[in-house]
Amino acid sequence: MPEPYANGSQQSPIKIDVSTTLPVVYPLDYLVVDYPNAELAGQLLADDNFYFDVPPTIQYNGVTAPLQRIHIHHKSEHSLVTEGNEVFFDYEIHFVHPIPNPIDQTSETGPSTNVVFGVFFKISANATTPKSIRSLNEAVRARLGANKVRLTKNDPPVTANINPLDFMPKNRSQFFRYEGSLTTPNKDQTPNPERVSWFVYPHLIEVAQGDVEFLVAHTEESPRYTQPLNRRFVLRNFS
Numbered sequence: 731m732p733e734p735y736a737n738g739s740q741q742s743p744i745k746i747d748v749s750t751t752l753p754v755v756y757p758l759d760y761l762v763v764d765y766p767n768a769e770l771a772g773q774l775l776a777d778d779n780f781y782f783d784v785p786p787t788i789q790y791n792g793v794t795a796p797l798q799r800i801h802i803h804h805k806s807e808h809s810l811v812t813e814g815n816e817v818f819f820d821y822e823i824h825f826v827h828p829i830p831n832p833i834d835q836t837s838e839t840g841p842s843t844n845v846v847f848g849v850f851f852k853i854s855a856n857a858t859t860p861k862s863i864r865s866l867n868e869a870v871r872a873r874l875g876a877n878k879v880r881l882t883k884n885d886p887p888v889t890a891n892i893n894p895l896d897f898m899p900k901n902r903s904q905f906f907r908y909e910g911s912l913t914t915p916n917k918d919q920t921p922n923p924e925r926v927s928w929f930v931y932p933h934l935i936e937v938a939q940g941d942v943e944f945l946v947a948h949t950e951e952s953p954r955y956t957q958p959l960n961r962r963f964v965l966r967n968f969s
């Protein structure tokens with residue numbers, strides 16, 4: 731069951747109503763995704779996150795931040811509303827980039843402590859699943875098999891070499907942008923610290939069910955409900 735609304739005024743995820751997003755022209759170096767187009771070694775751990783041994787980086791607003799981890803939610807956490815229709819997608823992958831040495835890390839509000847990308851996956855029978863998604867699925871199958879027993883802290887991690895760009899849409903030039911929080915469930919419904927700069931990509935990745943089934947069975951995270959937008963605006967960098 732998704733978690734109900736938390737308190738707080740700038741929580742994530744949110745419903746992105748495309749018709750009310752505001753077009754903004756960002757400088758070219760506002761976000762630079764420096765991930766190499768190469769397979770990078772890493773480990774899937776018992777917390778359902780894949781960690782890169784040597785994290786690739788992004789540059790956001792002049793700050794270099796490492797891609798610490800990626801994980802998958804089922805269904806998507808964010809939704810897109812176009813022409814009045816709200817759509818959730820089959821999966822949403824999150825790329826978490828902690829900002830090194832953020833100002834006053836303990837504060838609930840303030841400058842960002844993380845930059846997170848959200849990318850939607852859609853199951854499609856005719857999809858050609860990107861290679862590294864298939865590789866990670868295969869690595870999970872080889873280690874954990876078809877039963878849905880998950881990794882525990884005592885198990886050795888699932889190791890794999892994956893190209894992080896395979897988990898991003900081919901068209902990465904367009905994004906939605908807003909300020910929010912991590913979406914980690916809080917059983918006591920306290921708000922998450924509201925210090926996450928979100929990039930949500932409108933272009934999705936199509937994958938074949940058979941190419942992700944072991945990966946998602948062993949790693950999927952429950953989605954949190956979409957949270958009230960309150961006084962925020964969602965921006966977009968395209969017209």
Ligand SMILES: [Zn+2]
Pocket residue numbers: 801803824913
């Ligand atoms: Zn997430």
